[in-house]
Amino acid sequence: MRFHSPAIQYFHAVRRTGSIRAAARVLNVASSAVSRQILKLEQEVGSPLFERNARGLTLTTVGEMLARHVMNVLQDLDRFRSDVASLSGNWRGSISIACIESLTESVLPELIASHRGRARRVSFTLEVKGSADVLEALSRGEADIGIAMALRHPPDLRQVALKRFRLGAVVAREHPLARRKTVTLEQCLAFPVINALPELSIYHLLQPLIAQLSETPEPAIQANSIDLMRELAARGVGVAFQTQLGIGRLSRDSQLVFLPLDNAGSPVWSDLGIYVRAERTLPAYTESFLQELVRELGERERRENAAYPQTS
Amino acid sequence: MRFHSPAIQYFHAVRRTGSIRAAARVLNVASSAVSRQILKLEQEVGSPLFERNARGLTLTTVGEMLARHVMNVLQDLDRFRSDVASLSGNWRGSISIACIESLTESVLPELIASHRGRARRVSFTLEVKGSADVLEALSRGEADIGIAMALRHPPDLRQVALKRFRLGAVVAREHPLARRKTVTLEQCLAFPVINALPELSIYHLLQPLIAQLSETPEPAIQANSIDLMRELAARGVGVAFQTQLGIGRLSRDSQLVFLPLDNAGSPVWSDLGIYVRAERTLPAYTESFLQELVRELGERERRENAAYPQTS
DNA sequence: ATAGCCGTTGCCGAAACGGCATCAACCTGT
DNA sequence: ACAGGTTGATGCCGTTTCGGCAACGGCTAT
Numbered sequence: 001m002r003f004h005s006p007a008i009q010y011f012h013a014v015r016r017t018g019s020i021r022a023a024a025r026v027l028n029v030a031s032s033a034v035s036r037q038i039l040k041l042e043q044e045v046g047s048p049l050f051e052r053n054a055r056g057l058t059l060t061t062v063g064e065m066l067a068r069h070v071m072n073v074l075q076d077l078d079r080f081r082s083d084v085a086s087l088s089g090n091w092r093g094s095i096s097i098a099c100i101e102s103l104t105e106s107v108l109p110e111l112i113a114s115h116r117g118r119a120r121r122v123s124f125t126l127e128v129k130g131s132a133d134v135l136e137a138l139s140r141g142e143a144d145i146g147i148a149m150a151l152r153h154p155p156d157l158r159q160v161a162l163k164r165f166r167l168g169a170v171v172a173r174e175h176p177l178a179r180r181k182t183v184t185l186e187q188c189l190a191f192p193v194i195n196a197l198p199e200l201s202i203y204h205l206l207q208p209l210i211a212q213l214s215e216t217p218e219p220a221i222q223a224n225s226i227d228l229m230r231e232l233a234a235r236g237v238g239v240a241f242q243t244q245l246g247i248g249r250l251s252r253d254s255q256l257v258f259l260p261l262d263n264a265g266s267p268v269w270s271d272l273g274i275y276v277r278a279e280r281t282l283p284a285y286t287e288s289f290l291q292e293l294v295r296e297l298g299e300r301e302r303r304e305n306a307a308y309p310q311t312s
Numbered sequence: 313m314r315f316h317s318p319a320i321q322y323f324h325a326v327r328r329t330g331s332i333r334a335a336a337r338v339l340n341v342a343s344s345a346v347s348r349q350i351l352k353l354e355q356e357v358g359s360p361l362f363e364r365n366a367r368g369l370t371l372t373t374v375g376e377m378l379a380r381h382v383m384n385v386l387q388d389l390d391r392f393r394s395d396v397a398s399l400s401g402n403w404r405g406s407i408s409i410a411c412i413e414s415l416t417e418s419v420l421p422e423l424i425a426s427h428r429g430r431a432r433r434v435s436f437t438l439e440v441k442g443s444a445d446v447l448e449a450l451s452r453g454e455a456d457i458g459i460a461m462a463l464r465h466p467p468d469l470r471q472v473a474l475k476r477f478r479l480g481a482v483v484a485r486e487h488p489l490a491r492r493k494t495v496t497l498e499q500c501l502a503f504p505v506i507n508a509l510p511e512l513s514i515y516h517l518l519q520p521l522i523a524q525l526s527e528t529p530e531p532a533i534q535a536n537s538i539d540l541m542r543e544l545a546a547r548g549v550g551v552a553f554q555t556q557l558g559i560g561r562l563s564r565d566s567q568l569v570f571l572p573l574d575n576a577g578s579p580v581w582s583d584l585g586i587y588v589r590a591e592r593t594l595p596a597y598t599e600s601f602l603q604e605l606v607r608e609l610g611e612r613e614r615r616e617n618a619a620y621p622q623t624s
Numbered sequence: 625a626t627a628g629c630c631g632t633t634g635c636c637g638a639a640a641c642g643g644c645a646t647c648a649a650c651c652t653g654t
Numbered sequence: 655a656c657a658g659g660t661t662g663a664t665g666c667c668g669t670t671t672c673g674g675c676a677a678c679g680g681c682t683a684t
Contacts, residue, residue: 001356001357001358002356003317003319003320003352003353003356003357004316004317004320005315005316005317006641007315008315008316019660019661019662020661020662020663021660021661021662029642029643030642030643030644031661031662031663032642032643032644032645032662032663032664033641033642033643034662035662035663035664036641036642036663036664037641038662039663040315040640041315044313044314044315045313045315045396046313046396047396052661052662052663053650053661054649054650054651054660054661055650055651055660055661056661056662057661057662061399062396062399065392065395065396065399066392068392069388069389069391069392072384072385072388072593073384073385073388076381076384076385076591077381079381080377080378080380080381083377084357084358084359084374084377087373087374087377279388279593281384281591318672318673331629331630331631332630332631332632333629333630333631341673341674342673342674342675343630343631343632344631344632344633344673344674344675344676345672345673345674346631347631347632347633348632348633348672348673349672350631351632364630364631365630366629366630366680366681366682367629367630367681367682368630369630369631
């Protein structure tokens with residue numbers, strides 16, 4: 001089903017790999033063929049699409065415009081293909097998800113397992129990144145669905161849903177704070193804390209609050225892995241900070257306790273956004289999974305806010 | 313700038329014309345070439361795209377899916393082209409509008425004249441149709457912007473804006489009703505009325521109200537042209553019904569009087585929708601005009617509702 | 625039956641495509 | 655400064671694809 005000019009796919013491959021020869025290797029054709037198609041494209045557009053650097057190619061402004069168009073075409077072609085396939089009962093396809101680490105502990109595994117139980121023919125590609133990288137992967141067409149902290153998103157992305165979860169302290173069951181219902185930041189800083197490094201968005205949520213405090217907390221542990229921070233907290237090393245999304249299993253085993261943060265009487269929110277490329281219609285199977293994802297996150301948001309009502 | 317496989321454009325032409333030979337004439341190629349490209353497409357999709365009837369071709373279900381994809385591709389290609397052109401200062405393009413008759417008297421002419429004054433390189437194609445036909449032309453990709461009565465629109469269209477205007481009676485200056493501020497339907501029916509035929513949406517707005525009345529009005533004049541009905545009213549033939557949108561000029565000359573309809577104390581609304589194909593990003597110059605259109609209609613809506621406040 | 629339109633097919637020349645070998649330009653490590 | 659590797663571009667040539675012409679069979683309306 002290749003009824004689009006080879007130039008389109010060649011251009012797409014060159015953009016992704018950043019090199020004509022690398023693209024040729026991926027495409028299993030001679031590099032000269034790729035080079036010629038790119039030259040032909042540039043001649044027809046009437047403007048160079050790449051800047052020829054010594055080490056590979058970089059998109060020009062016009063090139064980026066064409067990249068957008070080509071991405072729209074290829075993604076819509078995918079949708080068309082899946083539409084045709086689902087017509088003959090072949091409900092199959094592949095969904096690529098880019099998300100931040102908070103989702104990996106319980107939300108995504110459970111959701112995908114349940115979805116695969118119903119639709120075996122849908123395969124998944126999962127990539128864990130920082131929030132900014134999630135949005136960029138989405139923009140570059142390397143993922144279908146993105147889940148990230150709700151930063152300001154570029155206009156080529158569409159925010160499908162926005163869910164807010166309470167940020168809280170995570171401590172071991174035996175920790176002195178474990179009996180409280182909520183904690184303030186000051187109370188936490190009396191103990192060793194496990195801080196997030198700046199590459200995690202938790203850092204940017206907490207830093208302004210810490211800066212407001214008079215005393216500077218003693219440095220304890222800094223890490224860039226939510227998973228690692230959680231395991232450290234479980235072993236009583238200190239107080240970690242995250243949303244309840246990431247501690248489902250350990251919390252069930254009663255090893256960890258989640259204590260919502262109380263910042264001068266008001267909760268500290270962590271906003272999670274679900275994103276999709278704006279200029280795109282999703283294949284039916286992707287749209288279906290997306291709906292489940294939104295529903296599940298909404299359900300968790302509701303449950304947590306019921307468990308820890310704002311007036312506490 | 314033809315970097316898409318000829319099959320795409322051939323398919324598009326065949327879908328529009330409904331015949332291979334007609335498409336070949338439009339494309340200035342031999343019919344055999346078109347036939348072969350269609351056959352090749354069907355082979356690669358693995359399913360027939362057209363039903364070969366004795367008199368031309370009709371899309372199959374798969375064919376309609378491909379038509380959607382091809383429309384997305386070609387419309388997005390247009391946007392890309394205009395993006396590139398506007399980069400080098402060539403702000404040019406063409407906007408195709410399908411709208412109902414109410415807009416032709418004053419809204420569209422003024423808006424287009426003013427827009428052309430600023431952007432000479434943008435050309436317009438205007439087609440006046442019934443509301444249902446406006447939506448269909450939009451779905452079929454034959455228009456960029458559609459203005460129609462706000463019916464239930466198909467999911468492949470996006471309602472950019474919804475403006476409501478009061479339906480009213482239109483009478484000549486000398487008409488006995490002309491001194492009133494508002495009128496009821498019964499008051500109008502005491503005089504000869506100029507009815508809309510069912511192909512006009514005004515018919516469907518008024519018919520339910522007329523049906524509620526005890527007496528059946530005597531038939532006077534029925535017409536399917538808003539323009540004609542207005543001119544008849546101006547000559548004192550009877551009472552016509554429409555929104556104030558269509559009587560700008562004659563009203564300024566004080567030949568016509570607009571009397572908002574009062575139906576048991578509440579106004580009769582005529583909802584006007586502005587539509588665009590959903591799976592599409594508009595070229596910058598089209599988007600720009602669309603914004604002006606929405607703003608202008610919003611302005612008129614505001615002005616009229618101020619002139620005839622609901623509590624009258 | 626005839627004339628006209630329809631889509632399809634065989635044939636052939638023209639254009640486009642891809643592979644191979646080669647070139648000049650550039651970066652990198654010594 | 656030099657050699658080795660990598661980059662994209664180009665000339666040559668066989669293969670594939672495309673498009674025009676003419677003819678064929680199927681269908682409709684007169």
